[in-house]
Structure formats: structure tokens, C-alpha cells
Amino acid sequence: MADTSIVAGDKVSQILPKETATEVIKEVAQASAVLTRGRRIPMSTREKVMPVLAGLPAVGWVKGEYGLKGITDIAFEGLNISAAELASVLPIPDAVADDLGIDVWGEVRPSTVEAVGTAFDRAVLFGGAKDVDFPQEWTDNKQTGLVAEAVKAGNVVREKTGEDLGVTVANAAQKLAQQGFQTTGFISAPGLRWELSKARDKNGQPIFDPNANTLYGMPISEALNGAWGDDVTMIVGDFSKLLVGVRQDITMQVFDSGALSDAAGKIVLNLIQQDSKALRTVFRGGFQVANPVTALKAKKAERFPFVVIAKDGVKLPGETK
Numbered sequence: 001m002a003d004t005s006i007v008a009g010d011k012v013s014q015i016l017p018k019e020t021a022t023e024v025i026k027e028v029a030q031a032s033a034v035l036t037r038g039r040r041i042p043m044s045t046r047e048k049v050m051p052v053l054a055g056l057p058a059v060g061w062v063k064g065e066y067g068l069k070g071i072t073d074i075a076f077e078g079l080n081i082s083a084a085e086l087a088s089v090l091p092i093p094d095a096v097a098d099d100l101g102i103d104v105w106g107e108v109r110p111s112t113v114e115a116v117g118t119a120f121d122r123a124v125l126f127g128g129a130k131d132v133d134f135p136q137e138w139t140d141n142k143q144t145g146l147v148a149e150a151v152k153a154g155n156v157v158r159e160k161t162g163e164d165l166g167v168t169v170a171n172a173a174q175k176l177a178q179q180g181f182q183t184t185g186f187i188s189a190p191g192l193r194w195e196l197s198k199a200r201d202k203n204g205q206p207i208f209d210p211n212a213n214t215l216y217g218m219p220i221s222e223a224l225n226g227a228w229g230d231d232v233t234m235i236v237g238d239f240s241k242l243l244v245g246v247r248q249d250i251t252m253q254v255f256d257s258g259a260l261s262d263a264a265g266k267i268v269l270n271l272i273q274q275d276s277k278a279l280r281t282v283f284r285g286g287f288q289v290a291n292p293v294t295a296l297k298a299k300k301a302e303r304f305p306f307v308v309i310a311k312d313g314v315k316l317p318g319e320t321k
Contacts, residue, residue: 031117033187033221034124038244038287041081047244049078050288080188081245084135086119089260097277103185108279112252114225116283119226124244124287125187125235125271129317130200138286146235146242146306149289153304155179159233160312165192166199166207168210171214172236172307179236179303180294186220190236193222232315237306241291247284254279 041048060070090108097104103299119133127134127145134145152158155175162168173183196208196215208215260269271278289305297303310316 019260020262031114031225032121033223033225033227034121034141034242034287035117035244036221037185037187037219037239038242039240041243041245043081043083043245043247043284043286046083046247046284048083048286050081050243050290051078054103079243079288079290080141080173080244081286081288082137083139083245083247084137086116086283086285090114090281091260091271091276094275094277110282112279116281118225120283120285121223121225124242125223125227126229126232129229131264136319139290143288146231146289147229147308147316148318150235150304150308153301153318155304155307156316156319157307157309158312159309164199165195165233166201166215169234169236169310172214172234172309174308176236176238178296179305180296181241181303181305183216183218183236183238185218185239186215186234186236188220188222189228190222190224190230192234193220223316231311231316232308233311234309235306236309238314241289241305243288243290245286245288251282252279 029066041050062069078317081270090112119200122132123134123138123145124130125146126148127138127143128148129145132145157168157172157175159165159168162171169186176183193208197206201207212221220314235315257272258278259267259271260278261267269276291300291304293300294303308316
């Protein structure tokens, strides 16, 4: 996307009415596998801190009838969710809009919403890879995407490790369970449902119900918006631990005056002189992964609530083996 900004002008439409903004938020959620599977956290400000369990209480047997009960404690740590901004400016010449003879906004909106979902998913899932645009706010929080964090924790399973993909998924879920996490769902590559439809249990029965969009009774979302990477088949995880913050002040504004400039400050379009309007879309969202201490894994570096199923023969960024 060209790096442009509006340097002056009047807007002819205000911030979206609450009903319309809510509708757009729902559309973004439908276009985003992360927003579909993750745990939504409302954000009324740019920053939100979520407490996460960092230390478990301990109990002990009381010695004798008059023995003293032990004193224990519990620890929490704060996860900072920072809302970063996704934005675009779409100029539309008046002559083009008139000649089209259609509701231009109605035509533009679905693709704009999908673009937001694509950028958000790609950053949350694959942030840290060289070709992925990742906001500075999240970098400042020392965050990377789910795949990169899973690699750090050693939570990578190869696609061909099981008799079929269904067995591989079970192996990944078992790995999570051994770290104290429950599998609640999946995000997968496009078209994976057809591959899964071939998988059978020991009794020869299909393990995947394409009509219910479930695998082993848990929901699966295919990333159909173009965000998915080629090296990963599926992400298996406890999606209640994927905290997704969305600001409610989504704006879509149409400007009929002003100028668009590039990153160097050069004006590339003057709306008045060139008889055009510009639609500016802004979406603010953030995420964090809660990695609470569990009874099975006390060391944070040895646990993570997501496992990546990777293609065979592919070395993911950060892998040492």
C-alpha cells in the first residue's frame, strides 16, 4: 500500500454511527481467523493490562491435632495489550464514481474489511518473519507472532509425524496437554478441510465433520483471507489464551477536500483540484498471549498454549534444528 497521508481538508462524513461501527467490527471478525478464534477483550483506551497467573499457591498436610496451617502466596503478572493502527486512504475520482453508477462505498467496504482482517491475522500469527509487517507498538512490548513464540517454546510438530494428519493433530494436542493446556480449537491453511476429510479413526470413521467445521469436536477456522504462510499447516491451541483487544472507535471517513502526500511529503493528489474524494479507514487492535503457570510446567520457557504443525523439510524462522 502506498504510504500517503491527508495533510489538509474537510471531511464530509463523520465517525461511523454506533450501529454501523458495530456492524463493521463484526465484518472484520468474520474476515479474521484470529478474531474468530481468539478471546475478545474490549478496549476503550489505547492500552489495557490483563492480569495473568504467574505463581501457584501451595498446600501442605497439617501435622497433628494442633498443628499450624502453612502460609502460601500467589503471583500475578500484567500483560499489556497495545492497540496498533491499521489504516488506508482510497482516493476515488468523482468522474469514476459517477460513471460507475453504483454505491461505491457498498462495493469498497467488503474488500477493505478483508484487507484489515488479512493484515491483522498475518501480524498476529506470523509476526517476526522478515516479510511480515509488524507494528512498532507490539515490538516495544517484546511481542512476536504465535508461530515465532511456539518455535521458541519448542512447540513444533511436523505434518508427517502421524499416520495421517488427524493423528498429527492429536500428537500436537497431546503436547499441549503435557504442558497443562487444553486444546480448544484450530486455525489452518486454506483447503485443509478436504485433506482432513480423508482422515479416519481406528474404526474407519471420519474424524472431521465438514458440515460442523469441527475436528475432534472442536472448531476449526481456515484462514481464507490470504494471511496464511506456506510453511505452516495448522496452529493447535488453547484460544482462550489468545487475548485480542479491539478499540470501538473504528472510523471510515470520506474527504472531499485536502491533499494526499507520500512519505517524503510530496503531494500526490489534490482532492479539490483533481475532483476526487478519499475514503480513509482506520482500525485499532492489539493482542497478547497469556501463558500462565501450570501445575505441569512451572518454567515459562517450557510451556506455551499453542503448537504449530509445520510442513516437512521446512525450517521455520527461529528453529535451531
